[in-house]
Amino acid sequence: MTKMISAIALLSLATVAPAQDNAQTSRSFALRGFDRIEVGGCDIVAVALGSGYAVTARGRAANIDNLRIDTTGSTLRIRRRNDSCNGHDRRVAIAVTLPSLQAVGVSGAAEMNLPALDVRAFAADTSGAGVLRLAGLRGGTVSFGLSGASQTTVRDLQAERVKLDTSGASHLRVDGAVRRLTIDSSGASEVDSRALSAPDVTIGASGTAKVRAGRAEQAQIGASGMANVTVEGHPRCTLSKSGLARITCG
Incomplete structure (x- = not known):
C-alpha cells in the first residue's frame, strides 16, 4: 500500500512539474x-x-x-x-x-513590430533571420540595412531622403512616397518598392539581386552580374549594365 501511495505521489509530481514549467x-x-x-x-x-x-x-x-x-x-x-x-x-x-x-537593430531569429513613427531621422538594421515590421514612418533622413535572410516590411513611408541597402538573401518591401531614393542591392537580395513613389531614384544592383521600384521622374541605374532592375513610370533614365544584368526603365 505504501509503495502504491509513493508511486501515485511521484506520478502527481511528474504531471505537475511540466505544467509548472x-x-x-x-x-x-x-x-x-x-x-x-x-x-x-x-x-x-x-x-x-x-x-x-x-x-x-x-x-x-x-x-x-x-x-x-x-x-x-x-x-x-x-x-x-x-x-x-x-x-x-x-x-x-x-x-x-x-x-x-x-534606431533599431534586429538579429538572430528575433522579430520586432514598430508603431507608426514621426522622427527627423531613423535607421534600422536587420541581419540573420531577423524580421522587422513598421506600421508607418514620417521623417527626414531614413535608412534601412538588411543582410543574411532577414526581412523588413515598411508601410506608408514619407521621407525626404531614403537609403535602402540589402545583401545576402534578404527581402525588403516598402510603400509610400519619398523625394529621393537610393537603393544598393547585392547578393540574392530583393527589394520590392513598386508601391513607393520617388521623383529621384538611384539604384545599384549586383549578383542576382532583384529590384522593383515604383514611379519615378529621374532614374540612374547601374546593374551587373545577373541582377534584374525594374523602374515604373516614365522616368528619364541613365543606365549602365554589364554581364547578364537586365534593366527595364519605364
Whole structure:
C-alpha cells in the first residue's frame, strides 16, 4: 500500500512539474532613458510610444531567466544569455514603451513590430533571420540595412531622403512616397518598392539581386552580374549594365 501511495505521489509530481514549467509569467525591467533598441536571439518585441518607459517580458519563467535586458548609453539591448536559441527554447514576448525611437537593430531569429513613427531621422538594421515590421514612418533622413535572410516590411513611408541597402538573401518591401531614393542591392537580395513613389531614384544592383521600384521622374541605374532592375513610370533614365544584368526603365 505504501509503495502504491509513493508511486501515485511521484506520478502527481511528474504531471505537475511540466505544467509548472510551461506556466506563463510576466516580469518588468526598470529601465529608462533609451531611444534605440537592439534585439537578438529568438524573441518577439512589440514597441509602443508613450510618455514614459516600460519594459515587460511574458513567457516561461526559465526563458525569461535566460534573457539579458539592459541599457548601454541610449540603447536598450535585449538578447539571450547564451546569445542563441535552441529547439527547446520558447519565445518570449517583450513589450517596450518609450517616448521616441531613433534606431533599431534586429538579429538572430528575433522579430520586432514598430508603431507608426514621426522622427527627423531613423535607421534600422536587420541581419540573420531577423524580421522587422513598421506600421508607418514620417521623417527626414531614413535608412534601412538588411543582410543574411532577414526581412523588413515598411508601410506608408514619407521621407525626404531614403537609403535602402540589402545583401545576402534578404527581402525588403516598402510603400509610400519619398523625394529621393537610393537603393544598393547585392547578393540574392530583393527589394520590392513598386508601391513607393520617388521623383529621384538611384539604384545599384549586383549578383542576382532583384529590384522593383515604383514611379519615378529621374532614374540612374547601374546593374551587373545577373541582377534584374525594374523602374515604373516614365522616368528619364541613365543606365549602365554589364554581364547578364537586365534593366527595364519605364
